Amino acid sequence: MDIVISNSSPLPIYEQVQSQIKNAIVSGELKEGDGLPSIRTLAKDLRISVITTKRAYDELEKAGYIYTVAAKGCYVAQKNLSLIREENLTKIEEHMRSIIAIAPSCGLTQEKIIEMFRVIYEEK
């Protein structure tokens, strides 16, 4: 699994770790029941803070992507399809909102946006 920490990213480090592990789970690179590196190992390998790594794991656990077995470690949880769907829907909504925010600057009406979308969609 690749985890790349960028210092120039506007995202805090724990979010970078969290989102990259999440992507590996969603894409199927990490499968249900796969063990994750221990918090300390991952932190030391990436040369980042242990506290930050723990925070990333905590967030992943809270969101249901991984689970912890006491004294053993963290494992990938059963993939929750509705969770992933929910998350992607939020993403799509976000993109739509930014379209709506930019549209007035080019004088685009709702109808024109929908027409544009249809044209692009059919191209694909």
Next chain:
Amino acid sequence: MRRNDAMNAIEVKGLCKSYKDFSIDNVSFYLPSGSIMGLVGENGAGKSTTIKLIMNAVKRDSGEITVLGTDNISKEFHLTKEDIGIVLDEAYFPEVITARNVNSIMKNTYKNWDASKFYGYLSTFKLPEKKVFKEFSRGMKMKLAIAVALSHAPKLLILDEATSGLDPIIRDEILDIFNDFTRDETHSVLMSSHIVSDLEKICDYVGFIHEGKMMFFEEKDRLLEEYALIKTTKAEFDQINSGAVKGKKITEYGVEALVERKALPKELVTEHLCLEDIILFLAKGGNR
């Protein structure tokens, strides 16, 4: 009770020490076991004094210090010292002794001295066994001191300016050693340095000492998250809640400021922030 593997490797509470012209004033911090803490501050800020107070090499006036679960003015503290590896800014070994001699001396000094570990470090650090100490370069001297500190199975490493005066490549190697040392969660490191970028690379916690006072003691990544560096126009700057501004530098052409991230409007572009910026702005207070 000696071996109480407490959650904190070091605990300092309300530490005070006065000298004629300088004082350590109410310094408090803790170093959770398994982490690395950096102590930053300019020359004469009180970093070395704090370290001496932690080792009880200097007697405190008031406050509490616990190291690896033992009060450092208790009688048992000399036993705890076996578990502490210490490296000062200069390595003091007699000029004519070799690394092999160092091994013989330390064998009789520390109960837990591990000769094979020591020779292991000598080869990792590419240190000659038979060369006399006065012919060592500064980097080699420092590495020898670090090898000694690591070879008696310490649980806590305390380093005072151990990486200053070394080139970036050796510094990076040494930081890697500290990083690996803390793979064991019962191992902790306290290091003072004014090379802030080194501390930024490996520390979990950062304490900033300024004129004998602890200006902040924080988790490093939280600091970087909490604050933002902005460069903006005077007019835009005046829109920001002044309570959130932690430091500013106003020129004729605009304003550079350290502000709490949460007080900023979302669309405002922030600059890349490093620990050094935070320290510079906070040290100079309102104006830089």
